[in-house]
Amino acid sequence: MMNLIVTGEIKGNEVGEKFLRVNSSENLFQTEIEDIQPNRIVLIMKVKAQTLQSKDQFMEKMLKLLVKVLIPKEENQFPNSTIDTVIIGFADRITLENPPSQEELVKYAQRAEGYNLFLSVSLNRKFDLKSQDDGYLDLSDCTILSTKMVFTDSKGLLIYDTTIDATDYIPLSEKPRYVTEIDNETVAVSSDWDWGIKIISLTTKEVSRTIQTSGYCYGVSFYDIKLYAAFKNGNISDVQVIDRDSQNEFQKSNVVPVFSDSVRYITVNNGKLFYTAESILYCCDLNGKIQWQFSDDKHSCLLGVTSDGNGNAFVSCLSAHAVLLVLSGGKKYREILNRSSGLTLPRGIHFAKHDNVIKPIKCP
Structure with missing residues (x-):
């Protein structure tokens, strides 16, 4: 048995009826409606008397059922905008008298390959940032x-403290463009106009060291005690x-070739390097x-990129x-x-894996 929660701008009765209609044509699943609320429907999916060798086999069949019910025939990519979340949870040791929390269901869902087909986002926090001198902010990246x-x-760097809802500022001489976290109080910053990467302490508000580079430096990303940085020197x-050692010294170790001379934003996560170059x-x-690579005629000018660690990218x-x-x-x-979410001219973007938080920044 498994629990299924569908939320969004939906009419619960319609979704429930779709599942119930599928019951008559499916030999494997039986659907029961547990609860219907505005924009939320909870269903119990039961497996009929059949043998399945593994949860993976169960999930594969379950996902096919979800696609059949939730995706209109004319859609060949994702569910339409009326469905924004599908949370799947196996009821291994769960009884209806002791229902799982939503957090538990999310954990179950994230173990299932293909769950992200139905991934959605919800607004966690929105805030306005102001420059130190009340001038124009030209934000380009974030971490x-x-x-x-x-x-x-x-x-310079604008620092927003989420615990006290306050901002601080670190002025810098060169125009900083890209930033990555080194640790909880240290960041690395690079600039299109500078042959160097600055390591900056947020505690002292000072540049602790500068890593000299062999070209103009673009996107930076810190992963597995290594700092990755995109460079350009002439046409190269x-x-x-x-590498960073235990004394926090940095020394160049090797070079990763790229397939474009217009690389700007990069991110490294779980052994994979993602980068954008114009529309690719x-x-x-x-x-x-x-x-693999991705491009789409409708979406040109791809900029900031981040990854959730499961091989999926947010750009x-x-x-x-x-x-x-x-x-x-x-x-x-x-x-x-998109625009309907209040987003305009997005640039930098960061995914915080520990909180499942996506942070895009946009122009004023």
Whole structure:
């Protein structure tokens, strides 16, 4: 048995009727409606008397059923906008007298391959940022630390403390463009106009060291005690890997080749390098071999990119005023944020894995 929760701008009776109609044509599942509320329906899915060898086999058949019920025939990508969340949870040791919490159901769902077909986002927090001198903010990138969010402005770093709802500012001489977290109080910052990467302490508000580079530095990403940075010198572009030792010293170790001379934003997560170059998103292994790439005529000017660690990428699209979820493999995607969400001209984006939080930044 498994619990199924569907939420969104839906008419619960209609969704329930669809599942019940499928019962007559399916030999495997029997659906019971547990609860119907505005924009939320809870169903109990029971397996009829058949033998399944594994949960994977069960989930594969279950996902096919969900696609059949929730995706209209004319849709070939994702459910339409009326369905924003499907949470799947196996009721291994769960009884109806002791129902699982939503957090438990989410954990179950995230173990199932294909759950992200129905991924959705909800607004967690929205806030306005102001420059130190009340001037124009030119934000281009962001990263999330433990309790702080760090943004690159053309004049320095803007730090927002989520615990006290306050901002701080670190002025910098060169125009910072890209930022990545090193630890809870340290970030690395690079600039299109500088041959160097600055390591900055948020505690002292000072540059603790500068890593000299062999070209103009673009996107940066810190992963597995290594700093990855996109460089360009003349017509040569690559991603350089800089090791950090126990004394916090940084030294270049190797180079990862890239397939475009217009690489800007990069991110590294779970052994994969993602980078954007004009209208193409690339996913590579850490030797530079392309695993897959994504492009779409409707979505040109791809900029900021981040990953959830499961091979899926979130990428901002300046021209479409949207954030895309691109599934691992690069063949399926969906807009999860756009103008209707209040998003305009998104640039940098960061995914905080520990909180399941996506942070896109947009122009004023």
